Amino acid sequence: MNSPRFASAWATAAGWEDALHAVIAELPRLPQANLGFLYVSDHFAFAIDTILGQLRAQTGVLEWVGATGVGVIGTQGAALDAPGISVMLGAFPLDSFRVFSGRRPLPRDFAPYAALVHADPLTPDMSELVQDMALKVRGGRIAGGLASARQQAFHIAGEALTGGLSGVAFNEHIQTLTGVSQGCAPLPGSWRVTQAQDSLIERINGRPAVEVFREAAGTLGTDLRRAVSTLLVGLTDADDDRRQFAARRIVALDVRSGRIAITESIAKGQNIVFLKRDEETARSELAHMLAELKAACPHPPKGGIYVNCASRGGVMFERDDSELEMIREVFGPIPLAGFFAAGEIAGDHLFGQTGTLTLFL
Template identity: 30%
Template sequence: MTAADDFVFASGISDDEQTAEAIAEVIEALRDRLGEGAVDFVAIFATPHHRGSMDLIAERVQAELSPRIALGATAGGVLGSGFELESRPGLTMLAGRMPGAELRSFCHHDFDWPTVKDDPAALREALLGIEAPPSDADEQTRAVLMFADPFTTPMVKLMPALNAALPGIPIIGGMASAAVEPGDNRLIYNDNVFDQGAVGLAISGPVQVDCIVSQGCRPIGDPGLITKAHKNLIQEIGRKPALAAVEAVASEADESERELLQHGVFVGRVINEYKDHFGRGDFLIRNIIGADRNSGFIAISDFVRVGQTVQFHVRDTHTAEEDLRLLLQTQLLHDPAAGVLMCTCNGRGQNMFDKPNAESTIVREALGEVPIAGFFAAGEIGPIGTDNFVHGFTAALAIFRPAPGDIQS
């Protein structure tokens, strides 16, 4: 028997409002596929209905599944096994066995943020236990999973620090979304439950983790060069006021594009400036959060600098569905997926697709009846190019399978 034969994932979901019953239902679904014995990893996501019982959930997971690592978060909605539970009780889990995998968990208690934020080697050692990236490809980190509380985690500073400490390593995850004020989210870290901070897991060894980030936007108009900027203000594009560039795109748009523009226009910032042509997937999408008609400046939800290429984008249901399907099609070039972790925006779901279970259905239509679990996040973490970012209105997926050519164990 090969290690690949033992590489197996399972998912379960329950809409029972009673936490004890929901736990039992989910764990039974996991055991039906996994059988008895310990598992390597469990991801746990629960709606606010179970917030007061997260200690019980963590305790039962340890007792029933004996995972090497368990991580989790509360969320406004959860998804699993082809179902998406929004605005109602929900508990979902993804569990997996990954023979030979090296797993290293971390939480905010593991490092002193003021000390490591400007020291990539110190941050890398705190997260991975190594000061320098390994030279042996078999030892390299395949991916990092991370879940964080948006009220207490400085993501604007943390993501650049992580990119510097973990160059080229994809980070997939999301921000807990079950709270409207600090202290109301919950994070599970093995048998601990926190109301702040971040938890995560680094995966290395004979595991393939493919990351998909579907931003669900399409470009409109032509790319332009930022010629004047300050922090998150785009002042000029092509030596003309940025707001004038928005108005020019609107004036040249066709009727269907104008209708989409009424629902919002986004700025896409090119990630790789060395490409000759830019298309969907080459841009990091950011919201326009303000504009000043007198100055012609626009403000976006990111920092920009002179010399960057930008293009305006629109988002609609058709584009979001098409984008996710196209990205999933690339997975057909690989061996069948064993499991999927999905973090999608709490502004997507039925709000965007106007039907239940839309994204879970798309994933399963593309990948088959693969175990899937995840949650609706208040910000999704995932890579564009070689760097990782916090996104909005995005679906971020980690797709697990044995490494190609996995040998006999």
């Protein structure tokens, strides 16, 4: 076996036993399967160890990675804020992958070229942890997302875990491609934070932050309540790179002090853009990402993992499965699993508000 093969199934049900039974019944048989990807609705987080045990017994696959999510994704659909389970099995060449976690470090004699990772959203300095992981992967190709849950979130690497980051690393024999759909577009202008404290942006280009925000928002700025619900702040790495950004929600505006609060700590000198977020922009951007991925594929992909932001799905699109429909239109009904995450990972970046599709070639 020179390249991996995949099979997937997903199901929603009020109880985890019914959902798991449906998944196992629909899961195509895959001889030589040796790695499983498991995404469990946070409704079933309390039973995650039992679900793992039953999947091992029913499939014979011993190695598993994955996470809990506030929704799950499968080849045929997606369900946000609904109880469900999504599973994908992979049959990989021997010695082509290693499952790892804080309790189970990667062996020194394994050279990682790509990695699929999951993490606890409450882990401090997650952006730095992602960057550190990317440096350990020779090809720099990491993708994945932060587990999500209304209460306790778990990520999976052989067992259910809290805290830190875990996943599966692949050697150079496993080819992957990852595309990022940011779901929003930069408004005109780029800015530099000149005064900040924790997650508060106090001054931008030497002016009160709210004043600059109102100016950048244009006609939307006449209704600040609407502007806050529609626009985002994008953190960028350089003055001339407005296309690569990490979107962060605006939590509050203080008109009296002129400060803006966002969902991440920010430092003086950070470059930012303001972003417009709506379904039309998101649909267009996703279609563009899928077209670029297809053009980059030397042959049809064999399977995929879709990590979607919990603020997308039916919150942004017409339905929870609208994005899956677009993926199927481009790549067909390939085996696929995924979840709605608290943050998305691609390259050395921790994103928000995005959908990331990783394809196995």
